Amino acid sequence: MSGTCWSGKNDCSNGYYCPPNVGYFSQYCLECRFDMPSNAKCKCNNTLQPSCKECNGDKCEDCIQNYYINGDKCEKCSDNCYYCDSSTECTLCDGGYYLENGSCKKCISPCESCISATECIQCPSDYYLSADNKCLSCSKDMPRGSRCVCRYTMQEGCAQCYNNDCQTCAKNYILVNQACKPTCTKQNDCLEGQYCDDNKYRSGQCYGCMDNCQKCIRADYCSLCNEGYYTAEDGTCKPCNNDMPSRSECHCAGKLIANCSRCSTTGCFRCIHDQATVKGQCLYNECTIDTQCISGEYCQSHTNIFNQCTKCDKSCETCTEQSNKCTKCFSGNYLTEKHGCAKLSENCLLAHPTGRCLKCASGFYINAQNNCSQLSQNCLQANMRGSCLVCENSYFITAQNTCQYCSKSMPIGSSCQCGNTKKTNCAQCDNNTCRTCIKGYSSINGDCKKDPCRDDAECKPNEFCPTSDPDATRFCRKCDKTCSTCRSDAKACTACESGKFLFQTKCETCKTGQPMDVSCQCGSKTIKNCIKCVGDACQMCADGMFLQDGKCISCSKLKLGEACAFQGKIVDNCKEYDSNQCSVCVNGAMAVNGVCKVCSENQELSGCSNKSVGKTVGIVVAVLVIIMLSIGVGIFVVKKVKKNKKNIEGLVSGEVTQGQALKIRASSPQMRDQSEHNY
Secondary structure, three states: OOOEEEOOEEOOOOOEEOOOOOOOOOEEOEEOOOOOOOOOEEEEOOEEEEOEEEEEOOEEEEEOOOEEEEOOEEEEOOOOEEEEEEOOEEEEEOOOEEEEOOEEEEOOOOOOEEOOOOOEEEOOOOEEEOOOOOEEEOOOOOOOOOEEEEOOEEEEOEEEEEOOEEEEEOOOEEEEOOEEEEOOOOHHHOOOOEEEOOOOOOOOOEEEOOOOEEEEEEOOEEEEEOOOEEEOOOOOEEEOOOOOOOOOEEEEOOEEEEOEEEEOOOOEEEEOOOOEEEOOEEEOOOOOOHHHOOOOEEEEOOOOOOOEEEEOOOOEEEEEOEEEEEEEEOOOEEEOOOOOEEEOOOOEEEEOOOOOEEEEOOOEEEOOOOOEEEOOOOEEEEOOOOOEEEEOOOEEEOOOOOEEEOOOOOOOOOEEEEOOEEEEOEEEEEOOEEEEEOOOEEEEOOEEEEOOOOOHHHOOOOEEOOOOOOHHHOOOEEOOOOEEEEOOOOOOEEEEOOOEEEEOOEEEEOOOOOOOOOEEEEOOEEEEOEEEEEOOEEEEEOOOEEEEOOEEEEHHHOOOOOEEEEOOEEEEOEEEEEOOEEEEEOOOEEEEOOEEEEHHHOOOOHHHHHHHHHHHHHHHHHHHHHHHHHHHHHHHHHHHHHHHHHHHHHHHHOOOOHHHHHHHHHHOHHHHHHHHHHO
């Protein structure tokens, strides 16, 4: 067991350490490792050894990174040293530094990783590594074949990047799907000893021909070998000698001479199979079989004494019996079912007699139409749908079946191509070995192994961390299928899937008879007292509840025309239900044989009629009150008018003074109008 520790108490087992800054709550001790924190102390036979990763009794035998063993104690290496033998003898530097005379020196900016002051091996984004191992800014004038660092990818011919994609290309490159493709329009664009890619508009980059080849049209076939060499059946260049196959053409004095085993600056001077040299050519005086003729000819039988070599049809490289019956075609062609020669489809190297392509040129794959299509960037092999199967070294296959540069940010479960093998969760590799893993994984014996989890927060929402397990088995595990989230145990649910409710850390199905006031999970919402959901909405409430505005409300608040749920049934206008019948109805309804009848539709019911009479009396009283109020208002108005009229008459007769008249007019619009009329 690893043991536990907390503030002021260390019960770790030997070979384990207490995590730094531990609080008052106990934590499990962790195994002493090379990459553990520098301020951690490994327990060695009940003695705490700082920065130690391996003990022997109470003595330290090996230290963590950036430290070295001095006697039985760990001492810090010099600055920027990752691994050292002493304080003055560093053997491996941190990133961005190089080793010189046992100490670490910073790489010259803008180099990110170097092996000496003048030799950079990795550049930052927007820079490329030059032929003399320096980091130079990506530009339109950078040399052909230069690869610009675009964040996590290397983009050939890219002058300006945006994240992993290219925005602008260098000279003699074109932008295709955010990547730069070099172009050449004809073979003459390349130097002698180089060839232009078959698909001129896809790539067109000039590549070097194979050894001893003077001219070639693709990587695996030489069309003209150097002097003293011939093109073999496999397309390579081999030296001319007496053991070479019959009909082989040796490059002599600027010419191709069949069956010549030795040549000089003026031509062939020795032939194979005892053929005679005639004017620098190798010829039989007569032929009996086709192999005695030079390439492009066949032995034609005659009735006379000598058989003669006759030229094949111009479409054939070799033929037999008849001039147009080919046995081999020139490069770029294939042998048809009728023994003729036809041109291969674009980027196809080998075809079936029916014309179906069997092998594509490098950088292409056979598609569903049996033709050759271009592979996606950094892909080496794809299926007939174009989905990448094998990426270039240090690339991984994405969910979209394309290749992306391996990094610490790539998705969990991704497999990085490391040499001839794939390494899952590897961010950086060297040949077949993984050096750096993605977050949450560590490199052990060249493979990435998942780090033990420490708590539930390090797991996915539907997973938990078994904190009581030892490091070797303490990995995130799936919650019970009924839980959407859980804690510490598979069945200790903290949230449920749709259609279930959480009850004492368990998820139960929402249904009739469930405990009151529990909340059912309806999609992304939780609805109290709901027993049936459709998506995010409640479709049916628990007994004694009715659905209103998406919520379950108590039946005590039910109104006329609404229905409530009782014993799994929906009952209209009922507020209380007992013994399979309604006992209390809403206002405006009456219980008849356990069923609520609406009074307005059942006037003959005695209980409903009393309610109707009371309602009618109330209406009559209200009408009488209104009539009496109207009469009172009328009497008041009549009296007011008579009084005003008397004042007007006084004004006319002179009994009222002018000042009084003005006050009367101001107080009454009717009097003002009347007085004006009298005047």
